[in-house]
Amino acid sequence: MRVIAGKARRLLLKTIDGLDTRPTTDRIKETLFNILQTQVPGSRFLDLFAGSGGIGIEALSRGARAAVFVEQNQKAADCIRENLRNTRLEEDAAVMVCDAVTALRRMEGKQEPFDLVFMDPPYNQGLELAVLEYLRHSALIGPDTQIIVEASLETETAEMEDLGYTVDRVKTYKTNQHIFLTKGDGHS
DSSP states (O other), X not given: OBOOSXXXXXXXXXXXXXXXXXXXXXXXXXXXXXXXXXXXXXXXXXXXXOTTOHHHHHHHHTTOSEEEEEOSOHHHHHXXXXXXXXXXXXXXXXXXXXXXXXXXHHHTTTSOOEEEXXXXXXXXXXXXXXXXXXXXXXXXXXXXXXXXXXXXXXXXXXXXXXXXXXXXXXXXXXXXEEEEEEOOSSOX
16 A cells, blocks of 8 residues: 555555455545545545545645544554654644544544545444534534545445435445535535
């Protein structure tokens, strides 16, 4: 796994061994950032279920002004910190070692809203719904915040819409999908 573009381009990223993390492939990461290319520069980026940090590091490399990485696995969090040091991007980053909803609660009222929120939770466990449930009344996102959920192909968007989110786009790959959401029009 590597950084694809920006100031840390071509630098390799470490991942932890085992099946606890599922790094986003370079091809899928490149497609994702092609979609987000105009939104990343100058953005505040939140990487939930961050694994080795590859998505948030890519955002920083491409000009995000700050990124917060949330990962509850200590070995993975240590890997994120090492990857940030190796890419020289740690100055604009924070790593939180806890579950996603706990991290959101801790940041509430202490952070300005994020422009981009990316989450890649373990598939088919409903964890993205717990995060979306919390975020729908949170000051951590605004009406223009783009939320991207990496999910299994079986993941339906109806429950996300029921929570008041608008599905802006769904990008399907061979093995998974990215669901692009915004907070909706405030009717939730």
